[in-house]
Amino acid sequence: MKQYRIDGAEVHGISDLYEQFNRELMAEEDWRLGSSLDGFNDILYRVDGEIREGDPATFVWIDHAHSRDALGFDETQRWLHNKLSQPNSFNQQRIHSDLDDLQNGRGKTYFELILEIFADHPLIELQLR
Template sequence: MEKQIVIDGNLINDIPSFYGELNRVFMTGEDWTLGNSLDAFNDLLYGGFGAIESNEPVTLVWKQMEKSRLALGYEVTKQYYEEKLLPDSPFDKEHFREKLDALNKGEGQTYFDILLEIIAEHPNITLRPIH
C-alpha cells in the first residue's frame, strides 16, 4: 500500500508556517528541521530522510489546499521576493527582480505555484487536494 502523508492547510498562513507544517508532518523522529527553503522542500520530496524513503511512492494529501493557495499567494510571494532584494541579501538580485516584476505584471508564479511545480517534478509523489 502506498504511503500517505497529510498536510493540514488550516495550519498554513505564510511561508514559515508552511515549513512548520512540513516539519511537523515529514520530520517526526529527526533531530533537525527543514529551513524555509524551496530547495529543502525539493530535497525532502526526493526522500532519504524524514518521512519519505528514497523515491518511494507517496500520496501527498493536502487538506484545505485552497486556503494554502491564498495564504501563499501574491502578497506573501511579493514579500518573499522583496526580502531577497534587500541590500544585505546574498541572493541573485537580478533574478529576484525579474521574478518580482513578472509577479507584479500578473505573469509570475506565486510561492504556492512554485510549490506545485516542485511537487510535479517528483513522479513518485501523487498530490491529492482536499478542499
C-alpha cells in the same frame, strides 16, 4: 503506504507551510527544514527513494484553497522583497525579474512554486482537497 497530511487551514504564510512539512517529514530527524524551496525539493528526493524501495507515499493537502490564498501574491511579494534585503545571499537581478513578473501577472506565486516541485516528483501522489 505513507500518507502525509498538510492542513491548509493552518497555513497563513510560508513559515506555517514549513511547520507542516517539518511535522510530517522531519519527525524522525534531529534537524528542521528551513523555508527553502531547494531544501523542500531535496526532502522530496528522499521520499522518492523510499517509494522506489517499495514504500509508496501520498500527500493529502486538505483545504488547499486556503493555502493557495495564503501563499498567493502578497506573501510571494513579501518573500521576494525579503530576498532583496539580503544582497549577498541571492541573485538580485533574478529576484527583481521575478518580482516584476509577479507584479505584471506573469510570475508564479509561492503556492504555484510548491506545486511545481511536487510535479517534479511524479512518484509522489499529491491530492489537493
